[in-house]
Amino acid sequence: MHIMEGFLPWQWCIVWWLIALPCLAFGVWQLKKVMEKDREALPLLGVTGGFIFILSSLKLPSVTGSCSHPTGTGLSAICFGPWITSVVCAIVLLFQSLFLAHGGLSVLGANIVSMGIVGPLVGYAIYRLLKDTSVNIFLTVFLATALADMFTYFTTSLELALAYPAEVGGFGTSFVMFMAIFAVTQVPLAIVEGIVLALVFKYIVALKPDILIRMKVFSEAQINKARGEA
Amino acid sequence: MVKNYLLEILAVVAVLVFCGLFLYTSSTMEGAEFAGSDNVGSNLIAELSGKSVDSFTPLIPQYEPPSGEIESCLFALQAALGGIFVGGVFGFWLGQKKSLTETKVNQ
Numbered sequence: 001m002h003i004m005e006g007f008l009p010w011q012w013c014i015v016w017w018l019i020a021l022p023c024l025a026f027g028v029w030q031l032k033k034v035m036e037k038d039r040e041a042l043p044l045l046g047v048t049g050g051f052i053f054i055l056s057s058l059k060l061p062s063v064t065g066s067c068s069h070p071t072g073t074g075l076s077a078i079c080f081g082p083w084i085t086s087v088v089c090a091i092v093l094l095f096q097s098l099f100l101a102h103g104g105l106s107v108l109g110a111n112i113v114s115m116g117i118v119g120p121l122v123g124y125a126i127y128r129l130l131k132d133t134s135v136n137i138f139l140t141v142f143l144a145t146a147l148a149d150m151f152t153y154f155t156t157s158l159e160l161a162l163a164y165p166a167e168v169g170g171f172g173t174s175f176v177m178f179m180a181i182f183a184v185t186q187v188p189l190a191i192v193e194g195i196v197l198a199l200v201f202k203y204i205v206a207l208k209p210d211i212l213i214r215m216k217v218f219s220e221a222q223i224n225k226a227r228g229e230a
Numbered sequence: 231m232v233k234n235y236l237l238e239i240l241a242v243v244a245v246l247v248f249c250g251l252f253l254y255t256s257s258t259m260e261g262a263e264f265a266g267s268d269n270v271g272s273n274l275i276a277e278l279s280g281k282s283v284d285s286f287t288p289l290i291p292q293y294e295p296p297s298g299e300i301e302s303c304l305f306a307l308q309a310a311l312g313g314i315f316v317g318g319v320f321g322f323w324l325g326q327k328k329s330l331t332e333t334k335v336n337q
Binding site: 001002003004005006007010015041043046047049050051052053054055058059060061062063064065066068092095096097098099100101102105106138148156157160162164166167174177180181182185186188190191195196197199202203206208225 | 233237238240241244245248251252253255256259262263264266267268269270271272274275276279286287288289290292293294301304305306308309312313314315316317318321322323324326327329335
């Protein structure tokens with residue numbers, strides 16, 4: 001989902017940076033508040049953030065004959081909300097643009113918006129929608145993480161289509177073309193990512209249910225029910 | 231028994247299907263290079279804007295890993311960092327849980 005350095009006109013770089021910066025600032029502020037409130041939240045952030053580090057470094061082959069990587073942002077979005085997640089993503093993306101030539105400093109804003117903001121925001125929205133329903137919590141985690149992954153690539157396609165509308169057909173044609181590259185490749189990866197993160201969540205529930213209950217990620221009744229099942 | 235490990239089984243099946251898909255694609259699809267979708271995207275940008283890929287130069291100068299080996303080394307480092315966090319915390323929680331049940335038993 002990285003837009004490569006130099007591949008986005010500077011006007012668009014500024015636009016996406018302007019969107020990303022306030023979100024990051026809010027995320028840092030939220031993070032400080034969460035940590036002051038409950039030191040036990042720090043290990044949870046370590047696990048959810050750790051998976052963003054791991055999954056976003058795995059470039060996996062897909063059915064389209066090209067490679068792409070999962071994002072791993074959904075779990076963090078569920079536990080900490082989208083804004084704190086964008087701070088963790090920004091750290092990963094900064095590392096990748098400084099040392100790996102994946103993305104770059106000028107396009108960092110655009111990449112943060114796709115992977116760190118829109119993806120987690122969609123995942124968080126799905127989670128909030130399903131949270132208080134009778135839907136199994138692991139299914140909720142699966143859907144939230146898989147869709148956070150998908151929408152990250154959806155956003156990358158959108159960002160590129162806005163900057164490079166096709167001569168014939170304009171924005172819409174470009175968008176379809178970029179979606180064909182990014183989104184189609186991503187479907188199998190998103191499904192596997194969803195299942196793996198649901199499994200990870202099962203282990204968090206088994207080992208540290210109290211932190212999930214205290215942070216009101218899921219209600220006590222839901223966690224206990226899942227523990228009975230798990 | 232099966233119900234208890236449903237997620238584990240699903241995860242293994244999903245990974246196996248994923249590997250199967252890869253083997254199938256790589257053996258049947260012609261021209262499957264398994265390049266990064268980032269690069270495929272960049273090629274499309276070049277096509278849409280009518281410029282060559284090489285004419286896109288970084289707006290802000292950046293370090294580029296001199297070879298694929300260095301790049302994969304740095305990626306492995308990133309994954310290792312994440313792995314340390316995850317493993318460390320799960321171990322910490324496991325210890326916490328254990329000591330908690332032990333204190334309960336002792337009381």
